[in-house]
Amino acid sequence: QVVILDSGTDTNEIREMFDSIGCSSEKYSEGYFVIDVPSSLNYLAVQNKLTELQNAGILDYAESCLSKKHGLE
Template identity: 90%
Template sequence: MAEEEYEKILFQFHSDVLDEETIETMWAVVIDKEKGLYKLDSIPFYAPDVAADDIIYAEFDEDQERLTYRNTVEASGNSTVQVVILDSGTDTNEIREMFDSLGCTSEKYNEGYFVIDVPSSLDYSAVQNRLTELQNAGIIGYAESCLSKKHGLE
């Protein structure tokens, strides 16, 4: 079986937090290089409206001198949640493990900030309940940067 080929894809977007144009790069598996199709293999730290396993279209951008995201061809149904640790006495990895035990995966940006990938097959209500509990306790703040249609209905 052939090894999967990966490409780094540039995402350009307006950050409401920073109130400026910003960029993020993510790894994606090559599906069809000629057609510009890739499967996102990263959990977005900041880029809105995309989630892990989405099929995306990217093309080479002369100005950026690299492959650049243009649009989502097929949403995976996964959701992305951004989490900020507000309580300095709380270990980021302990909070991540709570969500791992619910069936999610996560990527840590630094101590105090991580993102959660909620698979499309998972019932989001259990994840959302835990997020809300932790937020109400003043331990975290969170934002649903990409909430799939399925998870939005739960």
């Protein structure tokens, strides 16, 4: 679950960023979407990008459902 905090940031641009690394997403409204990370994709790359954007004040996120297949171990 991703919430855009910076009003100058386009939700679809952020979604495209994650699409380019292999994640699909579903937009619920401007400023809010969810990311689907395939189990074949190492989540660490996705998490690093989310954390980078979070530290920049662009977004905040919650990890609602992760499996052991996402390569966090």
